[in-house]
Amino acid sequence: MINENGKIAPAPWVPYTRAGCDVGAVATANTILENTGIDIPTVFGTGSPEAAEVTANPAQAFADFVGIGVHCAQGSDVCQAANHGRPDLLPDEPSGYVGFNGLFGAKYVDPVIKPSGPMTDLDGNVIQDATGHVGFPGFDGMEATVSLSWVAQMQESGIPVTYAYISDAHDGHGTSGNIHFAYGPGEAGYTQQLADYDAAFQKFFDRLAADGINKSNTLFVFTVDEGDHFVGDAPTPAGCDGVTTPCSYNRVGEINADLRRMIRTQFGDTTTFSVHSDDAPTVYVNGNPGRTDPTVRQLERESAQLSWLNPYTGQVQNGITVALADPVEEKILHMVTADPFRTPTFTLFADPDWFLFATGGAACATPAACATIPARTNQSFAWNHGDIQDEIASTWVGYVGPGVQHLTNSDVWSDHTDVRPTMLSLLNLVDDYRHDGRVVFEIMDDSVLPASMKTDRATLQHLAQVYKQISASFGDLAMTTLVVST
Template identity: 50%
Template sequence: MKSRKRILKFAWALLAGAILLAVAAWPAGARAACQLGNGIEHVVYVEFDNVHFTRDNPNVPSDLEQMPHLLNFLTQNGTLDAGDHAVLISHTANDILTTQTGLYSDDDGIAVANSFGVFDPSGVGFPSSFFYWTDLVKDITPATMDSTFALTTPSGENVPAPWVPFTRAGCDVGAYSTANIVLERSPFDVAKVFGNPSSQLSESEPQRTNDFIGEAIHCTQGSALCSTANRGVTDTLPSEPDGYMGYQALFGAKYIYPVLGNPNDYNGNPLNSFPGFDPVPAQTLAMVEAMLKKGIPVVFAYIADAHDNQEGHSLSLESTFGPGEAPYVKQLKDYDTAFETFFANLKSEGIDQTNTLFVFTPDEGDHFVGATPANPGCDGVNTPCTYPTSPVPGVGELDINLNGLAAAAGDSTPFDIHFDDAPTVYVPGQPLPTDPSVRKLEQTMAGLTAENLHTGSIENLMVAMADPVEESMLHMVTQAIPHARRHLRTSAIPTSSSSRRRPLRAPLRSWAPASPGITATSSPRSRAPLSVSQVRESTISA
């Protein structure tokens, strides 16, 4: 099973059990009052890109311990579930989708993230898992020629959209920087929503992305927020169960910012331009606050992880941090200050735990990858931790060329992989799992070893493997995308990721950029050099 840190989870199941939604359609032009049950007037759903409740280093306070305003709010007013288990294989895209919909990955089509492998006429394609809700696979990567909804049920229908129960109940729904319920890709999503030609599509980059990507308001019928005057457009869901007609939406900061009254973030910067899919709490929480104050009762939002450098060179020249490093502690302090402001501002407006369901949850479930601190007694708060810089950087995952390693072991079977620490293996031509070439490749990979540059020890590279039969039992096989069958899921040592021979086709959002890396000397046999990347998070499955 999966090796995880115990992490924060304010259970999504509570949301399903605590809210009673009226689903009757309302006449066009009439505005229904938002109907939520059990005294709930608002729903605030915030997903972190990883946040830890327990400690990565026993001497260093955990993420939540260093954000006391969030931790105390949860423990004093709600339920704290510190045993969250993310879907397999855990990544930003499929975790957010699962918590938005309540579906395992095999029921929403994104069984592998943050990109997924598809056999196409040229070999294997890797469409991004970040796209708009109604996109087809070929909309993301035309070479696949696959007309299946990327978000697909086992029967091939588009997965029901998570905002629909709320809008049918008379509630407007806001979204900020979260996955798949906002426009994600320019120019394609912009053309799809606004038309081609359109004034929105004619904008140049990066202005077009800043104006229209990453933010949305999905309105109930008759809501003035999404009026034509405010540049609302049809909220199109072509295969939504029971239909979805007469609903409008706003997309992008260009139209949402003025509707909300031109809000600033908590650092005083105007929120008139989308900052990208790595927002800090000062940005996300200020936007959530602005939406709630404008009468949008349901808001989905996302916050970037605190262990990567989200504040830039003003914080540190490092791209990622180990537990207790001074920039990490400083960034967590800034996160905590934003939560303090958020809760205080909402309470002054009469929005608090007495009438609002707050859901805070993490995606993934990463763990620290790196060496022990150079000053082992450090606690981060009083004594900053430092990490070795030589012979290899002491913070960061270890990357390896799996194709080269297999070839060095004498196996010439061609294959491609989804870049991951538990890489999915695709053999061109889609031979059956029982094919001798596939079986040989499994056996070759099972015998691979590599040096762990953080410890100096030689370790088996693979911890476990799963073929499609076992993957199906783990909810990792998508039935409705016929070209998405993989041959093998491997699980690597807890400090490594496997890299493809060519550049990653779909970027891993919220991961720090890789450093040039340091490559160790390769020894004989079927070992290959590992390189250290400045990527702190690593999610391991077995």
């Protein structure tokens, strides 16, 4: 990840390893190897046995080396050379990061945390991918029983800090992620998966409690990366709730629409551009013209006026585009990096029922030629995110542990950037860079607050809340200027 200064962003495990703690990573983005083609040669070397395995048995190499890792403190036995530890290289880390090792992949982590092997989920099933390769099952195969089992095993083996990702509950993942079947709210499969997740969390907490790991001595933090908007017909029967009465749906799925061909059809504009496909696609006009270029301005106006036949309603929908952001607004939204070629010409925030892509095809012969609801298959998608609607933008976070007040609910305005400084404050650790977020001290006991936060707490709280509305991507400043940008 490249930050605004053109440097690799500081790693999240550094303050823990510098403090002498090993850090376990379970399918968490940017903390583990995520592919075999680039990451494995980079970490192990192009002539290494691991790189050779990628060529000879790519599926097993993925299960062996992707998705699971441990970042070790200096001198930790966990990441010693005998365990296949490799240098944990962070060349851009502030204040330097030398002499630290990591273990990369289930092949090397599992024998350390579970010498009796193999790794099993919380229900006792061997963890493997859909075709029987033992090891990491893939990011869509990280159901709660799988991910939480790895976390528990790491904790029990003496790795005190763990980060984990759990696959979403609103999609059926089949066997280790071999399918991606989008459920609708209240459908039997969705309800069952939620029950399975509840059961897995209960087993997880019971297991840790038996190990003496609980909220009296351990900080637990749970959150989601984003909200999701469901796209589908109204459920039947009317009034179904998924608990006493299961829901059914006729059609389920995003409206897949070709933005470039729709613009060409409606306005006759043949400007060449590409997008990062999404319900809020980032648009890149070929040649990277400036924000005031007449071609760009015209394309933005056309995008704002886009209308099309909605295949769900059977009516022409005006206002498909909800908002537009040019590079000035994108910077306020924290979408601009040091690389100008990564900055979108503009970003189109659409109605969340729509998923927009762009091809180089001709004008659309019929509305259905460019906007359709895909047939519902085992590879279906119906939950959109990345947009600005409240159901997508509003999420939640739960903290429990030493120093955290017992609050059933809190209306403190916060976002993801606040989780990091809040955790480190509770743990009495510091990063060597300035956070974008702030400590959510409203949830903390007075006994653990730094002295600077106890002085004139009311004034500090007011300043912190104003700061968030100025700096946050969904704060008042960003949302108000987005209206102006549109």
